[in-house]
Amino acid sequence: MKSGKVLDSLLDFYIAIIMRRLWACCLFFALILASAALLFPSVGFAQKSNVQSEGQNSATVPMVPRIALISFVSKAEVFEAYKEGARRQVAALGAQFIEMDARRDPKIQVEMIERAIAMGVEGIILQHGPPHILQGAVQKAIDAGIAVVSFDVALNHEAVPQIKQSDADLVALLTEQMIKDQGSTFKVAYVHFPGIEPFTRRDAAWQTFKHNNPGVQELATFGTLDIPVVRYTANQARAVLTAYPDIEVIFASYDDFAQGVKLAVDEAGLSDKIRIYSTDITDQDIKAMREPGSPWVATAANNPYLLGEISVRAVAMVMAGEDPGREIVVKPRLITQKLLNKMNITSVEDLARRLPDFADQDIAKPDWMPTPER
Numbered sequence: 115m116k117s118g119k120v121l122d123s124l125l126d127f128y129i130a131i132i133m134r135r136l137w138a139c140c141l142f143f144a145l146i147l148a149s150a151a152l153l154f155p156s157v158g159f160a161q162k163s164n165v166q167s168e169g170q171n172s173a174t175v176p177m178v179p180r181i182a183l184i185s186f187v188s189k190a191e192v193f194e195a196y197k198e199g200a201r202r203q204v205a206a207l208g209a210q211f212i213e214m215d216a217r218r219d220p221k222i223q224v225e226m227i228e229r230a231i232a233m234g235v236e237g238i239i240l241q242h243g244p245p246h247i248l249q250g251a252v253q254k255a256i257d258a259g260i261a262v263v264s265f266d267v268a269l270n271h272e273a274v275p276q277i278k279q280s281d282a283d284l285v286a287l288l289t290e291q292m293i294k295d296q297g298s299t300f301k302v303a304y305v306h307f308p309g310i311e312p313f314t315r316r317d318a319a320w321q322t323f324k325h326n327n328p329g330v331q332e333l334a335t336f337g338t339l340d341i342p343v344v345r346y347t348a349n350q351a352r353a354v355l356t357a358y359p360d361i362e363v364i365f366a367s368y369d370d371f372a373q374g375v376k377l378a379v380d381e382a383g384l385s386d387k388i389r390i391y392s393t394d395i396t397d398q399d400i401k402a403m404r405e406p407g408s409p410w411v412a413t414a415a416n417n418p419y420l421l422g423e424i425s426v427r428a429v430a431m432v433m434a435g436e437d438p439g440r441e442i443v444v445k446p447r448l449i450t451q452k453l454l455n456k457m458n459i460t461s462v463e464d465l466a467r468r469l470p471d472f473a474d475q476d477i478a479k480p481d482w483m484p485t486p487e488r
Contacts, residue, residue, distance in 0.1 A: 179237070181429060182212040182230040186223055186243035186267075189341060190370055191396040192418045193241070195462060196265075199422025200239065202486035207430055218339075220247040227251035231258050237429040240264040242310070261432035265425050266312050275432065277425050277442045277478075279416050281312050281393075285319035287414040287448040288391045289327075292363060295389060295411065299329035302363040303354055305347065305371040307337040316367045316393065333358045337371060347374025355382050362388060369394035369413065376402055376410050385409040394418070395449060397461045403451045404459075412450045417462060417472050420444070423486065427478040438478040447472055 181204055187193055197213065204211040212235065216223035223243050228251055230238050238255055240248065245268050255262050256273050265277045292300070306317055324330055334354045340346040347370065355361065355378055364379070366372035372392035379388050388409050392399070395415035403410045421444060428438040449465070459465045466473035466488065473488055 178208065178210045179433065180210045180212055180233070180235040181237040181239065181426060181433075182214060182226075182233070182235045183239045183241060183425075184214045184216065184223060184226045184230065184243075185241040186216050186220075187218055187241070188215045189217075190343070191398055192369060192394050195396060195418035196241070196422040196425075199417075199419030200426050201422075202419070203423040203426035203430075206484045206486045207426070209430075216243070220244050224248060224251045227255060231255050231260065235260060237261040237433050238263075239425045239429050240267050240269075241425070242266050245269050245311075261429050263425060263429045263432060263438075265421065268311055272440070275428050275438050275440055275442055277421070277428055277444065278315075279312065279421070280443050280445050281315035282319045284393045284414040284446050285316050285323065287446065288365065288393070288412060289320075289323045291412045291448060291450070292365070292389075292391060293327075296363060297329075298327060299331075300362045301331045301333050301358075301360055302365055303334045303336070303351075303358065303361050304332055305337045305351075305364065305366040305368070305375060306335060307339050307368075310339075313367055320365065320367070333361055337367075343368075343370040344374040344377070347371050348377040349374075351375045351378035352381070355379070355384065364388060364390045366390065366392040368392070369396060369399050369415075372410060372413070373398065373402060376408070379409050393446075395462060395465075400454055400459060400461060400465070404454050408451065410451065412448060414446050414448050416444050416446045417466050417474075419462065419466070420472075420474060424475075424478050427483055427485075430483065431478060431480065436480065442478055444475060444477060 183197065183200055185193065185197070188197065201211055212230070214226040214230070216226055220243060224247060227238065227248065231254055238260055240252070240262065242265065248267065249269060252262055252269055252271065252274060262273070263275045263277060268276060304320065307313055324332060334357070336350045336354055338346045338350060351374060364375050366375055369392050372390055375390055379385055379390065385407050390410040392410065392413045393415060395413050396418070399413065402408060403413070424442065424444060428442055431438040457468055459468065474485070
């Protein structure tokens with residue numbers, strides 16, 4: 115890619131944003147003038163012009179475009195990596211990054227959307243959250259001319275692109291590995307929590323797998339999102355392992371679940387009898403998988419830094435008047451304990467350096483889009 119082409123296209127990106135701002139300002143002052151005409155019909159045109167001029171002088175409009183990330187869930191290493199990826203992509207665009215954390219409270223998330231609207235940001239990224247509660251605030255943002263995208267939030271709005279992992283592929287990669295390792299008959303415990311969109315998609319794929327593989331016997335299902343998730347999951351896993359001593363496999367649909375399960379399995383002295391399979395990956399996960407004798411043998415995951423980058427790339431495209439697509443699906447890959455040990459991988463970023471398809475994907479990536487250094 116030629117640097118001149120990138121600079122020209124970035125200039126177009128900024129011009130598009132400036133035009134959005136000018137349109138919003140014109141609309142705002144038109145509304146003021148219309149209101150003034152209704153309230154004070156005797157006021158002449160010159161006085162109306164003074165109102166517009168004073169409004170323009172009193173408002174300080176930042177020249178740098180602002181992108182707000184409004185997170186529903188953030189207190190986990192995988193989400194911290196997602197946010198860091200978003201920060202890097204915003205910096206590559208030369209924009210300003212505003213972070214808001216709703217702490218799993220839908221009402222706070224709605225308030226944060228409304229706050230971002232009042233701030234006049236150009237772009238909003240919604241990370242998780244309950245769609246039915248967010249829809250009204252999202253529509254207000256769209257009506258205000260703000261570009262909105264979502265990560266793992268099915269808003270089903272034609273103006274809101276959704277970025278998501280291919281959860282069906284995540285489960286397919288893991289279940290294929292289970293069959294390869296265990297054969298077609300084994301006893302499994304399933305760690306899951308209902309009501310979170312990606313967990314729901316993963317659960318649908320898991321139920322299909324069980325239906326198609328009658329030799330897979332699910333002995334127990336458990337899971338919690340109580341904080342700290344790892345500790346509370348470990349407590350549940352201890353009870354399950356006691357009640358079902360013949361468990362051979364544990365499938366955890368979230369990496370914090372897997373971390374908690376591993377603690378319980380290690381403490382019970384069952385690391386050589388049980389295999390753990392999970393989704394997602396972090397530096398801490400890699401360390402746990404590579405411990406000598408670790409029962410955590412495989413995970414299926416996307417690069418969490420890349421998920422953050424793609425979310426920003428998508429909203430930047432919408433801000434520039436381009437269409438990244440209604441659904442932006444990021445394909446995962448299988449990461450086994452054997453692979454990590456063979457390549458001596460120590461971190462997610464190390465893994466990305468060694469595996470180009472894990473580092474980046476050609477998604478929401480027009481020629482003009484600058485990307486962080488890798």
